[in-house]
Amino acid sequence: MTKQQQTAITPTREENYPEWYQQVIKASEMAELSPVRGCMVIKPWGYGLWENIQSTLDFMFKETGVKNAYFPLFIPVSFLEKEAEHVEGFAKECAVVTHHKLEKGEDGKLVPAGRLNEPLIVRPTSETIIGDAFSRWIRSYRDLPMLINQWANVVRWEMRTRIFLRTSEFLWQEGHTVHATRKEAEERTYQMLEVYRRMAEDYLAVPVYTGAKTDAEKFPGAVITTCIEAMMQDRKALQAGTSHFLGQNFAKASDIRFQSADEKEEFGWTTSWGASTRLIGGLIMTHGDDNGVVLPPRVAPAHVVLLPILKKPAENEAIMAYTRELAARLEKVSYHGNPLRVEIDDRTIGGARNWDWIKKGIPLRVEIGPKDMAAGAVFLARRDMDRKQSRSISRDRFTEEVVDILDDIQKNLFEKARAFRDANTMDIDDGEAFTAFFTPKNPEKPEIHGGFARSHWCGDGDCEEAIKNRLNVTIRCIPFDGNEEAGACIECGKPSGKRVLFAKAY
C-alpha cells in the first residue's frame, strides 16, 4: 500500500465533488448557510473578496459612463404583471410581503397584522421598478443614453440551495440602460459582456467562453441574451455573467418613450446586465484544491500573511518587531495601483495556523522564526505551489519581488484553468461519441463526464430539447468567435453553419 497523502479537505474533489465544495467553503470561512432557510451569511473573508470584485466592476462600469442609483426593495405585484414572460419567470419563486406589523396573538406569540391592500414582492430583479422610473425620467433624446447600475440584494425563493451558486437571497449588480437606437443598445450589450469577460479572465483568472444564448435559454423578455461560461473542475459549466439586449419589449411594457431629434415620439431601446456573488462560487470551483480555496491575487482579500514563530518568550518581542516592520514595508508596496494587503497572525496554535491560511487560499504565507530573523530573511510559501517548494528569501528581495511573484501566481492560475478547460473541451461530430462523452463512466459518480462539447446544431429548438431531456446537456452558448464551418446537427443531421457549446451546467 502506498502512503495516503494527507489533505486538509475531506472528501477530496475526486471522492465527492459536490461535498468537497461545501467543505472547502466551510474550511475557508468564506460563508455559511444561515438559520433563515435558503439564505447565506457571507463572512469577512468571503465578503472581502466580494468587495474587491465589486470595486473592480464598479470602476469598469463607471469608465463607460454608467452611474449608480438605488431603487426600492419592494415591487408591487401589479408591476410584475406588466411583462408577460417576465412574470412567468419570477412569480414561482418570490418572497411576498403581505403585512406591515406583528401583534401578540392569543397564545402570546407574535403574528402578522396590518394587512396590505396590495401585496409586495421582494425584488427578484428590478427591471419593472427601474422601468417605471425611466418612464418618468426620460422625455427627450437629450436624456439618452440613460446608463444606470444598482448594487443590491435580490431574492428568488429556492428550494435547493448551494452557497454562492443558488441561494434565496444573493448580492448582485444590475445595469439598466436606455438608448435612442437599436444599434447603440446592441453595442452596449456586447460592451458590458466584455467587462464581465475582463473581470472573469483578468481578475478572477477564470477563462470563459463568450456567446449568445439560444431562444430556450434566454432571459424572460430579452431579444438577445449574451453570457460568459466557465468550466468548473467537475467539467460542468457555470454561467458567470449575462448581458441582455431587450429590444423595445421592456420599453413598451414600462412606457419608456422619448422625443427624437426630429420630434418624433419613439420607444427606447433597452439593455440589462448582471453579475452576482455566484462569481465567488465559480472562482472556488475553478481554482480550489484538496487543501482548500486558492485565491487569485488580483481579488484576494489579503495577499500575504505573516506568521511569526513565537516559541521562546525571550525572542518573541524581537520577532514581532521584525514582523511588524516587514508588514509596514509591504503595505507601502503598490500592487496594481492599490497597497498590498497584509495580515499578521500571531496566534500560538501550532501547525493549525498555517493550515488555516492554506484553507483560506491566501496567495503568500511568510513564516518568520529566529533563524530567518538572524539571516535577515523570511520563509516563503506560495499557495499555488506544493509546500515542498517553500523557500528562504531575504527580506529585501522579497519586498522587491513580491509584486512579480503575485503576478506570476495570477498568470499560473489562469493558465492552469485554461489548460484544464481546453483539455476537456472536444469537437464532437458523431452522435454516439456525443452521448458517450456526457455519460458517466462510473454510476457511483454520476457527476463525472467528459466536459464541454463543441458540436453542430441545426438551430431547431426540438433538437436542443431532445438532447436536454436525454442527457441533461444544454447549449451553454452560441460562441461569438470562430467555429463557423459547414457541418451536420449532432441530433438530427440537418445542415449547420456553426458549432455551439454543449455542457452540463450549474
Added chain:
Amino acid sequence: MTKQQQTAITPTREENYPEWYQQVIKASEMAELSPVRGCMVIKPWGYGLWENIQSTLDFMFKETGVKNAYFPLFIPVSFLEKEAEHVEGFAKECAVVTHHKLEKGEDGKLVPAGRLNEPLIVRPTSETIIGDAFSRWIRSYRDLPMLINQWANVVRWEMRTRIFLRTSEFLWQEGHTVHATRKEAEERTYQMLEVYRRMAEDYLAVPVYTGAKTDAEKFPGAVITTCIEAMMQDRKALQAGTSHFLGQNFAKASDIRFQSADEKEEFGWTTSWGASTRLIGGLIMTHGDDNGVVLPPRVAPAHVVLLPILKKPAENEAIMAYTRELAARLEKVSYHGNPLRVEIDDRTIGGARNWDWIKKGIPLRVEIGPKDMAAGAVFLARRDMDRKQSRSISRDRFTEEVVDILDDIQKNLFEKARAFRDANTMDIDDGEAFTAFFTPKNPEKPEIHGGFARSHWCGDGDCEEAIKNRLNVTIRCIPFDGNEEAGACIECGKPSGKRVLFAKAY
C-alpha cells in the same frame, strides 16, 4: 416696493421650511418618492453622495480593525422575540413575508401562494441575526474582539415619510462588536461615535454635539446610547449617528459566550453603531439655500462642472477642445488623495443649464466662452458665494488653486453652519424663558422657535416627560464636554450638576 429677489426654489426656507425641503430635493435630482409606498428612489446625484459618505466611513471603520460581512435580509419572528425591549421597539413597524410565490387567482390576478410555516420579517436592524452568528463563531477569548460591520438596506414601516429622513426602506451601515471586557466595549462605543463626529464635521461640514441619550431616548435594549446631534436651519435637531454600549444584554439574549484566558465561561460585552442615508437629509437641511442644495466638496459627487458656451457653430469645436483639455488637466489634480471629479455639460438649453447645477449644489461652476478661451481664462462661480462674486481667472491659475478654493468652501460651510448653530443655542435657566424659547411666535409658522437650549435637568424621567408632553421638546443628549456646574432643574427646580441639550427634533 422693493424688487423681489428671484430664487430657484419655491417656497423659500422662510416661507415654508418643510415644503422647501421637498422641493430642494426634487430640484437637485437627488431622490424621489417611489410608487412603492414609503420607499425612495435614490437618483445618481444623491447616490453619488452616498457612495462618498460610504467609502469615507468604510475607510475609517477599517482603520480601527473592523471587517465587513453580510447577513440575511430576513429574520425569523422567533429571533425578534429573544430580546423583550427589542421586540417592543420594532414589531409595530416591520414588513412581514408570509408566502414564497404568486399564483393566478380566479380572476386571473396574481395572489400570494405557498404559505411559510414561520413568517419572516425584513430586517429593521440585524442585532438578532448577527447575534445568532456570533454565538456560533465565538468560542474563546482568542476570537475576540469580534469587529463586524454590514452595509445594508433595512425596513421600518413608516406611515408618514420624508425623503432621506424617514422612509420605510433606507440604506445604512450597522457595526456589531463583541469584547471580552466591559471597559473595552465601552471604549469601542465612544471610538465609533468619534468616527461619526469626524464624518459629520470634517466631511459633511455639519457641526455636531456629542453626548449620551437619557434612558427614555435610548436604543431598545442598550445600556448606553451615544449620539451626534446637529442643528438644521429650522433650528430643530437631527440625530445623525448613534453608537450603543449594549452591556451583556444582547450577549445573554443571543447566548454569546466565550472561554476566558483563565478558562472561565463568560458572556461577551457587545456594542452596535449605525449611520444611514439620513445623513444626506441632514446635509441638505444644514447647507441648502433658496437656490437649492449646497454640497461640501469633501463628499460632493462632482467638484467642478465645465459649461462651454456653444453659440456659433464655427467656434464650438475649439471651445469643446479647450473644455476637454481643461477637464483632463483637472482630473489629474489630487484632492485629498482622490482625483478631482469633473463634469462637462454641453447641452444648449440656455440659462437653465447654469441653474440646474446651482440647484444640484456642485461646489464650482466654470463657464467657457469665446472670450474666456481667447484670454486663456475661465469664468468661475462658487456655490457658497453670491453669483455676483463670480470672476474671470486664468486657466493655469485655476488649475493651481482649485484645491485651495475647494478647501476654502469646505471651511466656509462648516463655519457658517457652526455660527448659525451657536447663535441659536442658549443657556436658559428660567422656566418661563424656556417655554417662550420653544413657543412659536407666529401661529402660522408653528415650526419656527428658538433652537437648542442648554438647561439644567435633575435626571428624573418625569421631568423629561412633562417637558416633552408640554412643548414637544426632548433631551437630545447629555453632552460629554463641559457644562458641569451646579444648577436647578428647569422643570422641578431640584439640584442638577450639568446642563443637557434640549430641542425639538426630527
